[in-house]
Every structure is written in C-alpha cells, then in structure tokens.
Amino acid sequence: MHDPIDDFVRNHWHVVGATDELRHAHERRTRLLGTPLRIIDGRRVQREAGAELPVRERFGYLWTTLGDGSADLFDFAEFHEADRRSFNGASMAVATSAGRAVENFVDFGHFPFVHPGVLGDPAHADVPPYEVRADAREVVATRCQSYQPRAAALSGEALQVEYAYRIPHPFCALLYKTNPIDTTRCDVIGLFVQPLDEERVCAHMLLSLLDDATSTTEIRDFQQTIFGQDKPILQSQRPLRLPLDPRAELPMRCDALSLAYRRWLHERGVTYGVIPINAAAV
Amino acid sequence: MTSGVSAWHAVVRAHEAAAGEIVPVRLLGRDVAVWRTGCGAVKAWDDRCPHRGTRLTLGTNNGTQLICRYHGWRFDAGTAQCTHVPAHPTQTPPRKACVASYRCVERYGLVWVSLGDGGDAPDIAALNGDHPSFTVRSVTFDAAVDEVERALAERDAATAPNRGIMTATLSLAERDVPVVYALHPQSPERTTLHGVLRSDATGAERVRLLRAHHDRMKALRRHLHADVVGVG
Numbered sequence: 001m002h003d004p005i006d007d008f009v010r011n012h013w014h015v016v017g018a019t020d021e022l023r024h025a026h027e028r029r030t031r032l033l034g035t036p037l038r039i040i041d042g043r044r045v046q047r048e049a050g051a052e053l054p055v056r057e058r059f060g061y062l063w064t065t066l067g068d069g070s071a072d073l074f075d076f077a078e079f080h081e082a083d084r085r086s087f088n089g090a091s092m093a094v095a096t097s098a099g100r101a102v103e104n105f106v107d108f109g110h111f112p113f114v115h116p117g118v119l120g121d122p123a124h125a126d127v128p129p130y131e132v133r134a135d136a137r138e139v140v141a142t143r144c145q146s147y148q149p150r151a152a153a154l155s156g157e158a159l160q161v162e163y164a165y166r167i168p169h170p171f172c173a174l175l176y177k178t179n180p181i182d183t184t185r186c187d188v189i190g191l192f193v194q195p196l197d198e199e200r201v202c203a204h205m206l207l208s209l210l211d212d213a214t215s216t217t218e219i220r221d222f223q224q225t226i227f228g229q230d231k232p233i234l235q236s237q238r239p240l241r242l243p244l245d246p247r248a249e250l251p252m253r254c255d256a257l258s259l260a261y262r263r264w265l266h267e268r269g270v271t272y273g274v275i276p277i278n279a280a281a282v
Numbered sequence: 283m284t285s286g287v288s289a290w291h292a293v294v295r296a297h298e299a300a301a302g303e304i305v306p307v308r309l310l311g312r313d314v315a316v317w318r319t320g321c322g323a324v325k326a327w328d329d330r331c332p333h334r335g336t337r338l339t340l341g342t343n344n345g346t347q348l349i350c351r352y353h354g355w356r357f358d359a360g361t362a363q364c365t366h367v368p369a370h371p372t373q374t375p376p377r378k379a380c381v382a383s384y385r386c387v388e389r390y391g392l393v394w395v396s397l398g399d400g401g402d403a404p405d406i407a408a409l410n411g412d413h414p415s416f417t418v419r420s421v422t423f424d425a426a427v428d429e430v431e432r433a434l435a436e437r438d439a440a441t442a443p444n445r446g447i448m449t450a451t452l453s454l455a456e457r458d459v460p461v462v463y464a465l466h467p468q469s470p471e472r473t474t475l476h477g478v479l480r481s482d483a484t485g486a487e488r489v490r491l492l493r494a495h496h497d498r499m500k501a502l503r504r505h506l507h508a509d510v511v512g513v514g
Contacts, residue, residue, distance in 0.1 A: 109369045113354040125354060125368035233352050236337035238330055250333045250379055254369035
C-alpha cells in the first residue's frame, strides 16, 4: 500500500501528550500519523506490536518519532527563564488536518470575528502589513499588530499588541506576545499539533507566561474558551486538508504568513494532511 | 421538469428559512446555504467561503449580505460577490472573491433549488389553483431516492406526475386528502420527503391528518430501514 507519510513529517518529533497528564496512567493509547501507539508510564512509547519508539521530553510534553530519532527538535530560549510558568493549557481533539490547525493558530486576522470582545474587535479588524521570512529551518512573521479588547486573562483593558510567530516544525508553531506589564518581554504560546491521522488532530497548547497573578485554572479556562470558538470553524473548512497551491483558495495580503507556511511545506516535500500542488482534487 | 443536477429539488419548508436565517442543507452531496434576505427573497449558495473554505452557515445574515464567521468577508445578496474584506477595508475585493450560487425559488410552501439551469420553475398540477394547502414536517430516510420512490409507489399507491414528485392520498373517514411528496436527494444514501397536504382542515381534523401522515412516515421508515434495524 502507498505510504502517505512523507519523510519530512516522518522524521520529525511529534507530541503525544503532556507529561504531567500521562504520568498518572500506566498505559495510555493514542495515535500518531495513523499509527496506533501505547504510552507506558508516561515515559515510553511503543507501537501496538510492541516495538519501542524513540522518545524525548521537552516543554513538559512527551515527543516521539516514526523516524530514527536523529532529527533535531526546536527549542525557544524563553522557556528556560527561571521566572516563567509553563504548562499545558489544553489538549483538544479537532476533526481537521494538522496544517489547517497550525494555520488557524498563526492567523490573527480572525480574532475580531471568532473571538470578538476578547482577542479582537470587528471595528478594528484591519491588518497592517507585517514582515515574513522563511529559511530551511522555519517561517517567521514579525510586527504583527492587533487591537485587542482583552489581550490576556489578566489584562482587563484594550491594547494594541504586537505579535511574532515562528513555525519551526511542520505541525508546531510559537506565538510571542508582548507582556502587558513588562513590555520588554514576551509571553509565549506554543501550538503542538499531534496528527492522529490526515484529517484528525489533537492540538496541545503550551502556555509559557510571565504572569504569576492568575491561577492556572483561570488561564486554562480562558484558553479553552478561545479554542472552543475556533473548533467549529476549523471543523467546517473544506477541504479538511491544507491546499498548498496558492491558487486553491483566495489569499489576501493579510495571509502572507499562511502563504509562506504553505510554500515552506511544499518546498520540504510535505504530503501528509495536505493537498500537494498539482494533485488532483480530493 | 428535467432530471439530475439541473432538476428543481425541494430542500426545506419555506417558513423554516425565515428572514434572517441561514439554513444548511445538503443536495446531491453538496452543502448548500439557504438564506432569506430582509426583502423576503430566498437564496441558495455554496456553503463555503472562497477565502478559506469555511462554512457560510456558521456566519451571519444581516438581511442584505452573508458575513463569514472566520474573517468577516461580506457577500452581497444580489451578486454573491465579496464587497468587503475587513482586514483590508480600503481595498476593492478581488473579482474571484465570489460565492457559487444556485437557482432558488419559493413555491407551494417549500424552497426549491436547482444546481443546474433549472429550466421552468417547479409546477405541480395537484397544488396549482386556489386550493388551500399546508406543509407537514419533513422526514429523512437513510435510503436512496429511488428506494423511497419505489416504497411510496408500492405501499401507498403514490404516482409520479413529475420526476422527483409523488402524489398520493391520505384517507380519513370523512374524505380522501391529496398529498404531494417532494423527494429531496441529500446524497446517494439519504433522502428527505417534504410533504404538502391539499386541505383546509383545522382543529381536530387537522390533527387526524397529521397523525395519518406521521403513521405513514413511520411505516415507510420501518420498511426502508428493515435491513438496518432487522424488523419488517
């Protein structure tokens, strides 16, 4: 049978769960790239037949790979700062492809309409130009300006905030958001998408925050509310797989990051959970 | 009426697509957004925003436009063309930013859609003229349209004056009431029946008619789903 998993995706490390949550179970079943897996004691990962897979722990998550484990796994310096709180904000099952989930996460143009009154305001929906660059390692967008009525769980007031995004992995992205109190530093939110198969994911959201006033429960509730607003939109998109051909949908200037992400996946030969350029319509 | 994709198909009872509503319907495997403008016109559009493929039925109907939930793109009722992209409010939206739209009319208390050129609007002799009539609750079966058609013909002596339309009678003690069923193929495996009763019955008589319709639908369901539920 034709193997749908391309080498770029196969050789990457992928999240299979938050270590805190896996620790409590002797055995947990999950799937990665259509492959059924067992997680033993929150530390080991096996295929159903018993073959052991390579594992790593990073950012409070357990990662594994269907490749040989020699690939690098991205890092971000902020995570290692001593005064930061980092925890899993949500692990949400979504019936869509990993690419659509990543694209939703890096798309701040939808805030006024999907998260009105919280992350955006329909009266301030314009997206000023921002900068995008890509190299072999990642896609980066900077100077993304967004008007937010309530930029984080702890800030009650409207702010013009500046975001930056990194996509250092086919199915993971990081968001850097200016901290509302210490504006020289950033809160970081990571979206680590575990592709269960080509059209189903579990999206894990890492919060790495400077905020020590708000309880973990409050922050989780906030993030899960946001996520809950995105989920029906994501599940309604057709096709579910991300079309890599720039002509397949209708990108505008505000979609520069999404275009760069699609091009980056295309150039790395990604076929898993996407509609490759020139492929017949699915 | 012509057959296949160009035929007219009833998709929803007219009052269920009230002003301000956007109703998701499925027709021949396609997702269609049926919505009504502030002036009362019904529209049938592809249920998909051309920008990112989001369902338009998740969005808003402001009476003259459909507004996509994802990025607030606005599509004009008359042309189905995007008139406003909020991310770039001063820019004219590209011509390609247009939703595919289908022919759509309201008749006999039902909304009818043609995915093709439609031809003449649906015309059902039994319902023409000044006869009072009312629609009954639509019923969906896990069966192909031909199976439903065959079952109605065999069990209820229904005849097909037009393709996709079956007429029969509901018999009460006092009299026979003509009933028209419009067959709505959602997909190759799923069919909805929209019923129109030609009657001015009110009160207890109307209740008896509705009960007779309900019993027929129940029997039809048992017949069509016999394989699935294991009863005959």
